[in-house]
Amino acid sequence: AQSVTQPDIHITVSEGASLELRCNYSYGATPYLFWYVQSPGQGLQLLLKYFSGDTLVQGIKGFEAEFKRSQSSFNLRKPSVHWSDAAEYFCAVVVTGTASKLTFGTGTRLQVTL
Amino acid sequence: EAGVAQSPRYKIIEKRQSVAFWCNPISGHATLYWYQQILGQGPKLLIQFQNNGVVDDSQLPKDRFSAERLKGVDSTLKIQPAKLEDSAVYLCASSRDGYEQYFGPGTRLTVT
Numbered sequence: 001a002q003s004v005t006q007p008d009i010h011i012t013v014s015e016g017a018s019l020e021l022r023c024n025y026s027y028g029a030t031p032y033l034f035w036y037v038q039s040p041g042q043g044l045q046l047l048l049k050y051f052s053g054d055t056l057v058q059g060i061k062g063f064e065a066e067f068k069r070s071q072s073s074f075n076l077r078k079p080s081v082h083w084s085d086a087a088e089y090f091c092a093v094v095v096t097g098t099a100s101k102l103t104f105g106t107g108t109r110l111q112v113t114l
Numbered sequence: 115e116a117g118v119a120q121s122p123r124y125k126i127i128e129k130r131q132s133v134a135f136w137c138n139p140i141s142g143h144a145t146l147y148w149y150q151q152i153l154g155q156g157p158k159l160l161i162q163f164q165n166n167g168v169v170d171d172s173q174l175p176k177d178r179f180s181a182e183r184l185k186g187v188d189s190t191l192k193i194q195p196a197k198l199e200d201s202a203v204y205l206c207a208s209s210r211d212g213y214e215q216y217f218g219p220g221t222r223l224t225v226t
Contacts, residue, residue: 004156032213034214041219042220043118043120043217043219043220044157044205045217046214046215090156092156094213101159101170102147102157102215104157104158105156106155107154107156
């Protein structure tokens with residue numbers, strides 16, 4: 001069965017520091033990969049997606065992610081974190097060829113200290 | 115372009131009562147999804163519609179949950195009767211291409 005793992009439940013970084021959130025997936029087929037952000041009391045906003053091509057993808061709000069097939073990973077990065085980036089981050093995958101069912105990881109809560 | 119609209123934003127009910135949530139997807143999006151997000155977890159798909167037909171409802175507790183999408187646009191999700199474990203955020207999402215999904219703000223349900 002398909003699964004998505006976000007090993008870090010909670011991460012704290014200082015404002016201005018770099019950030020990397022980890023995501024690993026388990027599939028036999030080629031997945032489409034997504035990162036969503038959820039601020040308190042809000043719905044999910046799409047940060048970026050990977051379907052094919054260049055394995056380094058750029059998203060909104062200065063985020064980027066790199067797809068590494070050999071490691072089954074799709075880690076999210078930001079070079080300099082802002083206090084407004086504090087939120088919950090979800091990695092999600094859709095297995096191509098199926099009805100478009102998004103499977104989410106359990107999320108990583110990011111706290112930013114000033 | 116207007117986003118996905120949901121109402122109400124918050125609802126508190128007692129167990130065994132019924133409740134309904136409403137969703138209006140982005141115009142032109144044929145696919146509509148309902149998710150349940152329990153505190154501390156990622157969203158879990160309850161049901162997926164393609165226009166007004168059900169594509170996937172394998173994780174919908176059909177003894178108490180029902181959903182419909184009349185005319186292929188708006189959708190309602192109903193719970194009857196509610197249980198304590200139904201306390202969660204119910205998210206609606208829509209998609210044009212069947213892959214990239216856009217989410218509404220959600221309805222936070224508390225069952226007491």
